[in-house]
Amino acid sequence: MKFAVLVFPGSNCDIDCYKAVEDTLGEPVDYVWHTATDLSAYDCILVPGGFSYGDYLRCGAISRFAPVMAEVAKAAEAGKYVLGICNGFQILTEAGLLPGTLRRNMSLKFRCHDTLLRVENNSNPFTSEYALGEEINIPIAHGEGNYYCDEATLAQLQANGQIIFRYVNNPNGSLDDIAGISNERGNVVGMMPHPERAVSSLLGSEDGKKMFTSILKTWRDQHESASVR
Amino acid sequence: MRDMLKVKVYVTIKQSVLDPQGVAVQGALHSMGFHEVGSVRIGKYMELQLDTDDRFEAEARVKAMCEKLLANTVVEDYRFELEG
Numbered sequence: 001m002k003f004a005v006l007v008f009p010g011s012n013c014d015i016d017c018y019k020a021v022e023d024t025l026g027e028p029v030d031y032v033w034h035t036a037t038d039l040s041a042y043d044c045i046l047v048p049g050g051f052s053y054g055d056y057l058r059c060g061a062i063s064r065f066a067p068v069m070a071e072v073a074k075a076a077e078a079g080k081y082v083l084g085i086c087n088g089f090q091i092l093t094e095a096g097l098l099p100g101t102l103r104r105n106m107s108l109k110f111r112c113h114d115t116l117l118r119v120e121n122n123s124n125p126f127t128s129e130y131a132l133g134e135e136i137n138i139p140i141a142h143g144e145g146n147y148y149c150d151e152a153t154l155a156q157l158q159a160n161g162q163i164i165f166r167y168v169n170n171p172n173g174s175l176d177d178i179a180g181i182s183n184e185r186g187n188v189v190g191m192m193p194h195p196e197r198a199v200s201s202l203l204g205s206e207d208g209k210k211m212f213t214s215i216l217k218t219w220r221d222q223h224e225s226a227s228v229r
Numbered sequence: 230m231r232d233m234l235k236v237k238v239y240v241t242i243k244q245s246v247l248d249p250q251g252v253a254v255q256g257a258l259h260s261m262g263f264h265e266v267g268s269v270r271i272g273k274y275m276e277l278q279l280d281t282d283d284r285f286e287a288e289a290r291v292k293a294m295c296e297k298l299l300a301n302t303v304v305e306d307y308r309f310e311l312e313g
Contacts, residue, residue, distance in 0.1 A: 058301055065298070094301065101303040106249050148246065148304055173249070 001219045003029040004042040006072070006088075008063050013049035013085065013196060020196035021046070024212040034066040043219055044081040045072055047088030049141070049194060059102065059144050060090035069095055081125055081215055082188040086142055089180075089190030098183055098190045099157070100149030102142075106173025110143040114204065115193055116168035117179050121161045124182055125218040126189050129210040135168060136207035138193040145192035147174040147181075160184055165191055232282035235312040236291050240300045241272035275299065284311055 005017045014031060021029040032039065034052075039045060053062040063069070069091070076082050076097055084092040092098045105111060114137050119130040130136065149157070154176060157163050165180035172192075180191030195208030242248045251269040258266045277294075279287050291309050300307040 057298070061298060061301065093303075101301055103246070103304060104249050106247075108249050108253055146249075150303070173247075 001025075001027045001043045001216055001223075002041060003027060004032045004039055004045045005029060006034060006045065006047050006068055007031050008034045008050070008052035008066060008091075010052040010054055011048050011050035011087070013087075013194065016194070016196040017046045017048045017085070020199045020208070020212060024199050024209050025216050027216060032068065034063070034068045036068045037071060039068070039071040039075050042075070042080070044083070044215055045075055046196075047072070047082065047084040047091055048196075049086030049088060052087055052091065055087075055144075058090075058094070059087060060092075060094040063087075063091045064095040073097060076183070076188045079185070079187055081219070083126060083211070083215070084188075084190040085194055085196060086140075086145070086192055089192055090144065092188065092190045097188050098181060099153045100147055100175075100181070102144050102192070103146040103148050103173075104144050105142070105146050105171075108143075110141075111145070111171045112141040113139065113171075115140050115171055115179070117165040117193060118168055120163050120166050121182075123161070124164055124186050124189065126182075126211050126215050127164060128218055129214040136198075136210075137205040138195055138198045138208050139204070140171060140193045142172070142192055145174065146172045147176075147178040147192075149175065156184075157181055162186075164189055165193070233313065234279040234281055234284065234287050236277040236279060236287070236309055237312065238275040238277060238291070238295065238299055238307060238309040239272060240275070240295075240305050240307045241270055243304055243306050246304045272305075287311055 003021045007014045119134045122130045122132045162182045166177040167179045170177045182189045195211040198205040198208030250271045255269040295307040
């Protein structure tokens with residue numbers, strides 16, 4: 001399974017994402033610059049955290065017009081897997097690949113600490129190895145992670161099982177304690193917490209590992225069933 | 230010389246959406262004794278110079294700029310004024 005880690009000017013979690021794939025899965029992974037115009041070689045695209053374009057205007061507002069984002073939209077449309085983490089989540093909402101938006105934290109503070117998340121949907125490709133309702137320790141580091149969408153969209157997210165993670169103790173004011181969501185199809189996921197920073201007990205937690213092993217397992221299951229056919 | 234149009238764009242958080250910065254500033258004003266302040270909403274102000282004198286076209290173009298980039302219409306409203 002081939003992974004791409006997108007790199008925008010101002011990305012700063014790209015190396016963490018790369019290492020998480022390399023160390024956790026040992027699968028091939030490339031850094032892909034924001035000017036790239038072809039992602040067809042990749043099965044999973046990671047949109048990392050950071051401060052792309054300095055967060056100017058709004059977080060993710062400018063990055064979403066980077067050339068590579070048209071390819072991310074194409075990949076999502078083709079059913080490939082896309083995971084946006086932190087600034088990557090903000091970019092995916094600005095790009096319209098995920099509903100809603102991330103507002104300034106209610107406290108106005110940049111929150112940088114461990115958080116407990118509850119797995120609300122384990123039938124998603126990125127969470128299949130977690131137990132439903134499992135509580136996992138994953139760090140956050142953001143000033144704008146306060147999820148918001150209108151009531152109709154929230155009802156839709158709830159009805160379709162698109163809420164993937166909720167905070168056990170809401171750190172930022174997010175609507176319905178939302179920490180991570182998916183698109184309707186489930187192949188595009190965005191989350192504010194950083195699973196790539198929780199892949200080794202040396203880092204304080206390895207609860208993020210299963211996001212990587214889940215997606216690999218999902219891909220392998222599909223890939224193998226396709227080749228046996 | 231071709232005329233330039235100046236555009237002032239105002240982007241504000243929708244009334245239905247909480248503005249935590251505005252609430253914090255309101256609290257600060259209250260603690261300074263400005264108790265008459267009922268609410269504060271913080272927004273953005275942008276000035277654009279357009280290299281055109283076609284006001285009709287400019288309106289449509291600036292509207293598109295606001296919808297696509299300058300405002301996030303999930304949580305923000307915008308308005309603009311053409312000058313010159």
